[in-house]
Amino acid sequence: MIVIALYNIKGGVGKTAAAVNLAFEAARDGKKTLLVDLDPQGSASYYFRVRPAKKLKGKQLVSADDKLEAAIRGTDYPHLDLLPATFSFRKLDQLLDGAKHSKTRLGHTLAAFGGDYHYVILDCPPNITLASENVFNAADWIVVPTIPTTLSLRTWEQLNRFFADKRLPEGKLRPFLSMAETRKRMHREVLDELPETEPRLLPTVIPYLADIEQMGEYRAPVAAARPHSRGGRAYRQLWRDIEAVMAEG
Amino acid sequence: MEPDQLHFHGPPELAASLVELLERSFAARIEERHHARVRCLDTFEWLLYHAGCTLQQEDRTFRLYLPQSGGAALAAVVGPRHRPRFWWEFPEGPFRGALAPLIGLRALIPIMDLVAESTTWQIVNKDDKTLVRLRLTLVQTGEGEEARQGVLAAIMPLRGYDKAADRLLKAVETVAGLRPAASRFDALRAITGTAPSTYSAKPAPPLVPDLPAVEAIKIILRQLLAVMRANVPGIVGDIDTEFLHDFRVAVRRTRAALGQMKGVFTPTVTEHFRQEFARLGQLTNRMRDLDVYLLAENTFRSQLPETLRPGLDPLFQRLARQRRAELRRLRAAFAGPDFDRLSDEWKAFLTAPLPAGDAGAPNQRQPIQPLAARFIRRRFKAIIVTGGKITPRSPAADMHRLRIQCKKLRYLLEFFTVLFPPTEMKQLIKHLKQLQDNLGEFNDLSVQQEYLHQHLDGLKPTAPDAVLQAAALGGLLTGMAARRREVHDQFAAVFADFSGVETTALFYTLFDHPGEVSP
Structure with missing residues (x-):
């Protein structure tokens, strides 16, 4: 089981779109994949047309409960399952706060029921909370969508500082440039400069595309709904980058 | 993992009854059509079959289905003019690794050749989410007098949507003349009339102590x-x-x-x-x-x-x-x-x-x-x-x-x-x-x-x-x-x-x- 988290301190960076499309690519290669929708907004679940799990409580994420496993739904696509979001995941932090080993609980839960899967992909809520610390511990790789703007780069630096302060392995972090618009001057500058200064940057850039933005309308991974689209190809390429990173270890 | 598929077979005319059933009682639509020549292979004594496995060849792709693999197969693709018969003639990889201990020194020989035309139907809810699939496959084998035909129906449930699968199963079971089969392969055998080999190199003789x-x-x-x-x-x-x-x-x-x-x-x-x-x-x-x-x-x-x-x-x-x-x-x-x-x-x-x-x-x-x-x-x-x-x-x-x-x-x-x-x-x-x-x-x-x-x-x-x-x-x-x-x-x-x-x-x-x- 390899756990890959999609995470950014900031919201609205194309994180859920990346989680959905990367999970689709992982499963497309025949590897059993589970997408875990940890974001209480439940956008990943919405994209796969899966309703929020009514009976699922955040508590079960903390206590390795059988009900959690029963909440898993098969998506319309081979080898790809989804653990849908629930509104009570909002309370995850409070729950974790009361639990023993509060920083590694999530990892234990995933290991308990995720063993059937080759990949577990986490769509994480923003902000730095106890829940995100759990994610940082549980994940083998943390993929960070980053918009090519100064503000976005600052949150990337904040994340690195947080890792340094908490002595978390910064080598797990892999940023990629997301929602890039070459017609914007500032985007162009970051696109030029960041590859020089950040060796962990994944080479593929996900552009700002209507294909991707319209996912909310057609409710499917880009490559499933529009097989030959630029967006679909871009995520496929990004998944290849991540595979290369995993192969190097 | 992926829930087990349920298989049925029957005479070819039942395909129409099944389609009618889908259109009448379910929100169903066609997801995919597939036409293929399929060859099933095994050894002389059906080692794969007796180990609960099946091996199918479609064009240049070989798929090995292991027991309890939930419909997933190990695959090997061979060159255009390459006709591998022994495990060591396949490209290295998980397929070959799994095949080797199963067949040892034995050659693979064709045991069924068929033409399969399949239509996959998806049954959806009001969000247009797939709940369960039904794959209908018209199977034809042999030529002229030897020709045989049948239909194969496979219920393909999705994890977490048991109710929809149950409902489809109950409906399919009402179709007269459709018979359940333990596996897709057994359903194919029933249609083509192929019996597994009973050969054994060391048969156990039926002896009793008092026999002269x-x-x-x-x-x-x-x-x-x-x-x-x-x-x-x-x-x-x-x-x-x-x-x-x-x-x-x-x-x-x-x-x-x-x-x-x-x-x-x-x-x-x-x-x-x-x-x-x-x-x-x-x-x-x-x-x-x-x-x-x-x-x-x-x-x-x-x-x-x-x-x-x-x-x-x-x-x-x-x-x-x-x-x-x-x-x-x-x-x-x-x-x-x-x-x-x-x-x-x-x-x-x-x-x-x-x-x-x-x-x-x-x-x-x-x-x-x-x-x-x-x-x-x-x-x-x-x-x-x-x-x-x-x-x-x-x-x-x-x-x-x-x-x-x-x-x-x-x-x-x-x-x-x-x-x-x-x-x-x-x-x-x-x-x-x-x-x-x-x-x-x-x-x-x-x-x-x-x-x-x-x-x-x-x-x-x-x-x-x-x-x-x-x-x-x-x-x-x-x-x-x-x-x-x-x-x-x-x-x-x-x-x-x-x-x-x-x-x-x-x-x-x-x-x-x-x-x-x-x-």
Whole structure:
């Protein structure tokens, strides 16, 4: 089981779109994949047309409960399952706060029921909370969508500082440039400069595309709904980058 | 993981009923259509099927379905003109890794060829999310009068949507004439009328303790004859080396049964058929030797450093040439009347009613169990005597003699297994097998060493690569000599284990019958 988290301190960076499309690519290669929708907004679940799990409580994420496993739904696509979001995941932090080993609980839960899967992909809520610390511990790789703007780069630096302060392995972090618009001057500058200064940057850039933005309308991974689209190809390429990173270890 | 699929089959006209059912009672639409020529493959004795696996070929893609894999397959794609028959002819990877232990030295042969036209329907909810799928496949096989048709229905549930799957299942079950099948493959078999192979190289004879000896032995011998006959087409067709191997084992077992069961047949009959079957065995000796060398090619090569390996090329080229010639000779021999004549004569003898009186065959009406026990005990004692005399300085011929005696005991134990307690018999055979493995390896090494020496002697020093060849052969011979010494040294311990208290006690408990009259 390899756990890959999609995470950014900031919201609205194309994180859920990346989680959905990367999970689709992982499963497309025949590897059993589970997408875990940890974001209480439940956008990943919405994209796969899966309703929020009514009976699922955040508590079960903390206590390795059988009900959690029963909440898993098969998506319309081979080898790809989804653990849908629930509104009570909002309370995850409070729950974790009361639990023993509060920083590694999530990892234990995933290991308990995720063993059937080759990949577990986490769509994480923003902000730095106890829940995100759990994610940082549980994940083998943390993929960070980053918009090519100064503000976005600052949150990337904040994340690195947080890792340094908490002595978390910064080598797990892999940023990629997301929602890039070459017609914007500032985007162009970051696109030029960041590859020089950040060796962990994944080479593929996900552009700002209507294909991707319209996912909310057609409710499917880009490559499933529009097989030959630029967006679909871009995520496929990004998944290849991540595979290369995993192969190097 | 992915929930199990449920399979049904029926006559082709049921496809329309199923489509009507979907359109009437479900929010269903077609997701995908697929047209394919599918070939199902297995070995001669259906090893894959009996292990719960299926292997299908569609164009250049082979898919191996393992048990409990939830519909997922291991796949291998081969080159356009590549027709792999053995596991080692597939590209390296998980497919090949899984196939190898399943089929061993066996070749894959086509067992069903069909045209499949499938339509996958998805049943959706009001969010347009798929809840369950139904795949309908029209299957056609054979041509003209032989043609058969049917429909295959597979319910493909999705994890977490059990209710929808149940509802679809209940609806499908109302369709009259549709029958459930344990797997997709079983459904295909039902449509095409293909029965799995029941061949076994070692059939268990249905014996009871009181059966008159002659009847029991005839049952065993009839089964062995059936094994021989079943393997001839595979030998002549040169499908794989196991046909000849099984054939030879059946011949050897026949000879052992004739030779060991003293007093069951008259000496004239025994002698006549023993000679006939000895000749039949000899006919195939050379071919088997060549098969063994050629199968060991990779092992031989791996024992040499990379640079010396090309030195073996001429040897294996020569072996391959000799095998082609030998195959021609063997084909001619089986095309001739000799084997059929022997086989018919033998069959007639084995099925003929017992003549009155027992002139020259005093044991023929004895109950089989005590008689078998006596033969087994006698063979065991002989092995203990022969083996006890072997020392590290004994010649190879002594080891060879013991190896033959062990084989005979093994055959007796296997013939009569059903007459004795199964757990103990299994244990005895296990102990014996360890001894046989030691003796077998020693013998193989001795024979191979001799062959390589001969080949080395025949090398012309003026040949262009004579030095390389000689170095390669020398390398192999050195390794073999060392291994042969090792095996020979291990013999004492292996034999001590076999002749130890545990095995001996087992033999005497199982096969000693106090108060029985000695022959």
